[in-house]
Amino acid sequence: xxxxxxxxxxILLERYWSCETTLSEEQELxxxxxxxxxxxxxxxYAPLFAYTREEQSVSLSEGFDERLKKxxxxxxxxxxxYITIRIFAPLLRVAASLLLIVGLGISIFFITRQxxxxxxxxxxxxxxxxxxxxxxxxxxxxxxLQTTEEASLETIRVIDDLDIDWSALDxxxxxxxxxxxxxxxxxxxxxxxxxxIGTFISNNxxxxxx
Amino acid sequence: MKDRLFRLAYGIVRDQEEAxxxxxxxxxxxxxxxxxxxxxxxxxxxxxxxIKNMALDRLATxxxxxxxxxxxxxxxxxxxxxxxxxxxxxxxxxxxxIERCLRELPENQQLxxxxxxxxxxxxxxxxxxxxxxxxLVKISLFRARKKMKELLAGYGS
Numbered sequence: 165x166x167x168x169x170x171x172x173x174x175i176l177l178e179r180y181w182s183c184e185t186t187l188s189e190e191q192e193l194x195x196x197x198x199x200x201x202x203x204x205x206x207x208x209y210a211p212l213f214a215y216t217r218e219e220q221s222v223s224l225s226e227g228f229d230e231r232l233k234k235x236x237x238x239x240x241x242x243x244x245x246y247i248t249i250r251i252f253a254p255l256l257r258v259a260a261s262l263l264l265i266v267g268l269g270i271s272i273f274f275i276t277r278q279x280x281x282x283x284x285x286x287x288x289x290x291x292x293x294x295x296x297x298x299x300x301x302x303x304x305x306x307x308x309l310q311t312t313e314e315a316s317l318e319t320i321r322v323i324d325d326l327d328i329d330w331s332a333l334d335x336x337x338x339x340x341x342x343x344x345x346x347x348x349x350x351x352x353x354x355x356x357x358x359x360x361i362g363t364f365i366s367n368n369x370x371x372x373x374x
Numbered sequence: 375m376k377d378r379l380f381r382l383a384y385g386i387v388r389d390q391e392e393a394x395x396x397x398x399x400x401x402x403x404x405x406x407x408x409x410x411x412x413x414x415x416x417x418x419x420x421x422x423x424x425i426k427n428m429a430l431d432r433l434a435t436x437x438x439x440x441x442x443x444x445x446x447x448x449x450x451x452x453x454x455x456x457x458x459x460x461x462x463x464x465x466x467x468x469x470x471x472i473e474r475c476l477r478e479l480p481e482n483q484q485l486x487x488x489x490x491x492x493x494x495x496x497x498x499x500x501x502x503x504x505x506x507x508x509x510l511v512k513i514s515l516f517r518a519r520k521k522m523k524e525l526l527a528g529y530g531s
Contacts, residue, residue, distance in 0.1 A: 181513055181519055190490075190494070208526045208527055209523075211465065211468035211469065211526065216492055219492045222384055224376065224380050231398065232402075236402060240404055272486060292491050
């Protein structure tokens with residue numbers, strides 16, 4: 165068979181390389197090159213056709229349809245779950261911006277109001293009641309002041325009653341100060357004396373000798 | 375149809391799980407837009423285009439995520455070297471060589487080659503799928519096949 169087809173295959177192959185073959189002719193070539201005892205001249209091209217044949221046999225794994233079905237169901241369920249959200253998605257955007265604007269408005273309103281408000285606000289409608297309450301508050305205050313004043317006066321009186329000799333105390337303090345000053349001066353003098361005493365003695369001796 | 379889409383994704387990412395993941399994503403997306411199907415002129419070409427783009431995107435993130443693809447390839451070679459008979463080793467090595475050569479081709483050539491050889495698509499179908507002209511499809515395929523021929527002829531001698 166090979167001998168008879170040799171020229172034909174050669175022509176087919178040539179046309180194959182120059183892309184002139186039809187699909188059926190290409191299939192013929194693939195079939196021809198799939199035979200096991202191929203003449204040596206064509207051996208080099210066998211791997212190419214073997215490769216395409218092999219690639220043709222690649223197929224989906226068995227569990228694919230099952231997995232696809234599951235994924236489709238999941239997708240469906242997912243769509244149902246979020247359908248309300250999806251419908252309201254544009255509205256949600258509007259709502260979010262509205263909320264933002266309202267929130268900003270409220271906060272700005274409160275901030276400005278806080279700054280403009282006087283610290284004291286008129287809360288009384290009846291002036292008499294206001295005066296009454298004010299007097300009451302002032303009386304409370306003056307009462308408190310009075311009690312503290314009395315308390316301090318009482319303390320002073322108690323101290324007076326103790327009958328302390330203030331002048332004696334003052335002189336004691338003054339004495340104390342003088343004493344410290346004196347002692348300081350005395351120690352300084354002592355040091356000086358000890359320094360001079362040696363020379364003083366030697367001077368005395370010299371005077372006596374003379 | 376599903377298998378063809380899967381094969382295209384697999385051809386790009388070279389990973390069974392990732393390719394299935396991509397296909398699932400695509401089908402779920404398609405399912406959620408059932409009402410738009412009538413607006414799409416050629417649903418099949420649309421699907422191929424979509425899965426191509428998704429797979430390329432995934433491939434870009436994959437290369438960032440894991441860089442062990444080359445290591446794995448080496449491992450394969452190593453494994454073959456020591457455990458398989460010589461002929462099997464040669465076949466596997468050639469396969470890896472072809473794969474690597476394909477991967478080094480420009481994207482259009484690579485995809486054209488794949489769609490033509492593996493999926494058996496006509497030039498028109500490929501041009502619709504890749505959103506390129508039929509002439510460009512032919513040129514891309516010619517270049518890809520030429521590269522393959524050079525590779526194989528060089529390897530054989």
